[in-house]
Amino acid sequence: MTEIELVVDPKPQQNGDTGRNPNGSPGAPIANPIVDVCSASAYGDLEKLRGFVERDGQSVSNPDGHGYYALQWAALNNFPDVAQYLIEHGGDVNAADHRRQTALHWAAVHGSIPVADVLVQSGARVEAADINGYRAVHVAAQYGQTSFLNHIIVKCGADYDAPDNDGRSPLHWAAYKGYADTIRLLLFRDAYQGRQDEKGCTPLHWAALSGNVEACTVLVHAGNKSELQVKDKSGFTPAELAANRGHRHVAYVLSNAAKINGGLCEDKICAGTIGTTGYAPILLFVIIILTVLFINSVLLGPSFPKVTAVVGLWGWTGVSFAVVSLIMFYRCSSKDPGYIKPNSGKSATRTSDPLLDIDISNSSIWKGNWSQLCATCKIIRPVRSKHCPYCKHCVEQFDHHCPWISNCVGKKNRWDFFVFVCMGTLTAFIGAVTAVHRLWTWSPIIPSSEKWIHLVVVEHPGAILFLGMDAILLSGVLTLAVVQASQIARNITTNEMANAARYSYLRGPDGRFRNPYNHGCRKNCTDFFIHGYINDDEVAWPSLQEAQIA
Template sequence: MASSEIEVVDDTATVSAAAATGGGAEPAVPSGAGQEGEEEEALKDDVYTGAAYGDLEKLHRLVEREGRSVAEPDALGYHALQWAALNNRVAAAQYILEHGADVNAIDHTGQTALHWSAVRGHIQVAELLLKEGAKVDAADLYGYQTTHVAAQYGQTAFLYHIVAKWNADHDVPDNDGRSPLHWAAYKGFADTIRLLLFLGAYRARQDKEGCTSLHWAAIRGNLESCTVLVQAGKMEDLTVQDKTGLTPAQLAADKNHQHIAFFLGNARRVHERGCGGNGYFGKLSKFGLAPLLWCIIIVLIFVYVHSIILGDYNTNMTVPFGLFSWLGVFLATAGLAMFYRCSRKDPGYISKNIRDSQNQRDDEPLLKRGLDNPELLDGNWSQLCITCKIVRPVRSKHCSTCDRCVEQFDHHCPWVSNCIGKRNKWEFFMFLLLEVSAMIITGVTAIIRSVQDPASPASFSGWLGYTAINHSWVVSFVIMDFLLFFGVITLTVIQASQISRNITTNEMANAMRYSYLRGPGGRFRNPYDHGVRKNCSDFFLKGYNEDIERVVQTLQPDEEMGPIQTSAVLQNGESVPLHVNGTDHSSTDSQVNSKSHSQSSAKCCSHNKKSERTPLGLGLGLGCSNPSSRYVRSLLPL
C-alpha cells in the first residue's frame, strides 16, 4: 500500500515569476516575461524593483514626479509592498504605505505583504506592517495564515514574535486541516516544533488524510523531529492511524526510513511495557535499584560485624585495630545515611508550568504568560522543555525517567533511584567517599583477621584452602567487597574530576551539542570553571556551585597587564563582582543563513499516491525541487 505523501499539482499554464537569491546580499526582485538576467531585471524602472531594492530615490522620482501608483499590482499580480516586505526594506515599505498602499492588499493567491515577510523571517518589516493595521490572521486561498508560512520556512524567531506580541494563532488549521505543527514536522524544523509544542499546539490534530504531525515527520524520515514529538507525546500518538490504517512507524517503514521505524517501534514497546508508570514494570522502575543496593550494604555490614569483627579467630584484637575495624562500620553506616538523603532529596527539580487554559482570558497579553524569557528573546530554542512547558536554565536538562527538569543535571542514577543534580550532588559524592573508605577499611580488616588466625597453615595455598573452608563468609565478603570497590572507586574519581572542573556528566557527554560549552572556533570551553580551588571550595562549603560564568576580558595590546574587576551575572539576575587577570580574548561568530524559495500551488493532498516531490505550501510556496515542474522560473527559488 502506498504511503501518505503531499502531492504537487502543477498548474497547466506556465507562470513567469521573479528570479531571486534568497536572503543574501542580492534581493529578490520582480521580473517580466521575456527578460533574462538579474542585471537587466535590476535596471527595470518601476516601483516594484525600487521597493525590492529599497531604492528610496527611485521611489521618490517615480511616485512624486512621474505619478506612478504604489497601490497597483505588477503584471504578475504582486504588490510593491510585498516586494519590500520580502527583502526587509522597512524604509521603502513605510514610504509605500504613506503614499496610498493598502497594508492588507492581496495578490492573486490571496497573500498579503505580511505573508511575504514571514518567508524570510523579517521581523522589522512585519512589525511595521502590523502597526499599520496588517491582519495577522489573514489567510490565502489555501488557508495559510502567517503562522503557517513561518512554520513552513522554519522562521522560529518570527513565529515567536507574532505569537508573543501580536497574539497570532499558532494552532490554526489550513484548508486541509493542517496546523503549523504539521508543516514544521514535515519540513523537519525541530526548533519550530519545540516552540509550537511549548505554546501548546495540539499534537493529536489529524488533517483531512487522518495524519498527525508525527505521521508527517515519519514520512520525511527526520529523526530529530520525531524525537521531539515522541518526547512530548503519549502512547496514543504512536498508535493513531491515518485513513489508510497506517501508524507513523508503518508509514516510515513504507518510505524505507528504517531508522525512524525502529525508533518509533521501540518507543511504542517502551510504553506498552508500562515504563511510563502505569504498568508493573513502570511502578518497579520508579523504585530503581535503590532497595537492592540498600540490602547489599546492610548484608555486608552484618557479615562484616558477625563474621569478621566478632568472629572466632582464637585471637584478640588490639585496641587500635579494634577501633580501626569499627571505623569501617561507622563509615558504612554514615554512607547509608548519605545514600538515604541522596535518594530522597529534591535534586533540583524545576517547577512545571501548568497553565489553566479554561481560566485564561483571551485578551490577556501573551507576554505576561512567561513568553518574555530572555532565552526566548535570544533564540535559544533548545532551552524549551516541551514536557514541563518551561524555559530551562542553561545547565538543566529534562530527565525522561523522573519526567522533570533538573537544575545542573548530572545524570539519573538507578542505584539511588533519583536524579543527581544541583541539590543532591553533595550527598551523592559524600556517599561515594564514605563507602569507598568503608570498603577499603573492611577489606583490609578481613584479610588481616584471616591471616592472624593461629590455626591457619603457614603456606599460602594451605591458608587459602583453610580460609575458604572455615571462614567462607569472610571469603564471600572480601570478593563482594572488592567487586563493588572497583566500580565505586571509578565513579568517585570521575565525580571528583568533574567537581574540580565544575562540569557535569551530562555536559561532558554532550559537550559538542551545547553551544555554551563551545568557544571561538568551536573548541571546547567551560565557562563555569573558576579553577580547582574555587570549584572545590564552593562545592564542599555550599553544597553546590553557582552558575557564574567565568568572564573573559579582552584587552588592547597597549594596555598593561593587571587585575581587572568586572562582574558576572547569575541566572537569577544578580550581579557578582569578579577579579580577572590576564588577557583572555573572546569572540563571537555570527552566521547568516540564507534561504531561497520557489512558487507553485498545491491544490490537493493525495493520500493514496506515492510521490517523492517536495510539498508545496503557499502560493509563494514551500517550493518544488522536482526538475520536471512546470514552474521553470520561480518567485522564490528553493
C-alpha cells in the same frame, strides 16, 4: 509535504556589482538591478523607490513580471521603512499573488518581525491563507522562524493550531522540518499534539518520517505517550514508520519509549522501567547486606585469626564510613534536587504571558534559547535546567536522573550525591582490602588432595560473597566518583556532556565546544565544596547566542 513556494531571494552581492532582478530571469546578473518599484523594494533602496514613485509616477500596487508585489519583496527582506512608504502610497497590505500569498506570508519566511508589525498595524489579515491553506503561522513553522511565530501569536492572536488544506497544523510542519525550538514553543502554548492530518499522521509521525531524533524526543517527553501507539491510515505507528524509512536510531528511541510507557510491565522494578520508587530499595538492601556480611564474615569470622589492632581500626573505620554512606544516601534521595515550581494554570494567557514581558537583552532568566521553555511545566526555566520525565519537574542545573537513589541530581543535592559516591568508594575499597588481608593471612591446614581456593570457598563463603558483591559495587561507584569529580572541576553536568551538540550556549563564536561556566578548576572546586553548587550568574565568556543578541 511541500512548503510555501518562494522565488529566489534577490538581495545583492556584497561587492555590489551583480544582483538578481525580480522582473528578470532568476539568477541573471545585470549591471543595474534596481530598475523599478519592485526591484527597489527588494533591495531596500528607499531613495530610488521615492524617485520611481514621486518623479516617474510608477504605481506601488502593480505586480512585477512574475506577479509579485513590491510590498512582498520589502517584507521578504525585512525593510520596514520601505514597507511603510509603500503602504502610505497606496500599497495593499492584503494584496495576494497568483498563489494567494500576501506580504505577511513572505515576512514569515525570514522572520521579519519589524515588517510584520508594520503590516498588521496597517490592517494585514493574520489568518490569510494561500491556495494550500498556509497561513503565516504555517510558513513560520516551515522555516523555523520561532521568534516570528511567537510574536504573531502573542501580539496578533494568530491561531497556532490552525490546519492547512491537508489538515496539518504548524506543529506538523515544525516536526517534519525538525525545528525543535519551534516545536517547544508550540507545545509550550498547548498546540494539540494528537491532531491527525488527512493521512492519519500526527506530528510525531512526521518527525519520525524525517528521522529527526531531537524533534521526536521533544514530542515524546511533552506528550501523554498515547501518540506513540497512534496509527496512520496505512496502519503504521511512528516507530514503524521510522523503521520503514531506515531511521533506525529514531525507531529505537520511539520503540523504547513505547515499551516504557505502554504498560507492558506493571512492576515498578523491571527491565527498562523506573517507577516512582526506582531502584533505591535495592541499593539500600545491598548496602545493609554488605555491611552485615563484612561484620559477621570478615571481621568476626569464626575461622579467621583474632583481629589485630590495625585490622580492627581499618575494619571499623569501613563500617563507620558505611553508616555515613547510608546517611548521605538518605539525604540525596530525599532532598529537593532543585525543582522549579511549575505554573498552576493550564496555559499561558495573553494577559499573563511569561514570554510577553521578557526583555531578551536584559533578562537574567531568558537567554534567547528556546530550549528554556518547558511545555509540561509552562515555565521559562534557567538555561542549564531540564525537565525530568521521571520526577515530572524541571530541575535547576540538572545533572541526571539516578534510579539508584530514586531522585534527580541537580543544583541542591549534587554536593550530597558526590559525597555519597565518594564515601561509597572509600567504604567499598576499605572493605575489599580488609577482606583480602583476612583471607591472605588465614593459615589453615590444607589436605594434600584439596586446593587452597576451594578450602577458602568452603570455609568462608560469606567473605567470598562479600568480596564479589563489593568488587561490583566498587567498580560502579569508583567510575561514578571519577566522572563526577572531573565534571565538577570543569563545572559541567552529565546532561550537558551527553547532549552538548543540542545546547547552543555550549558553543563559542567559532561554533566549537566551549563551556561558558568554566571558571577554572580551582574556582570551580572551591565554589562547589564551599557553597554546594557553582553560581551560573558569573559567566566566563558570552556564548554564541548571547554574542549574537548583543
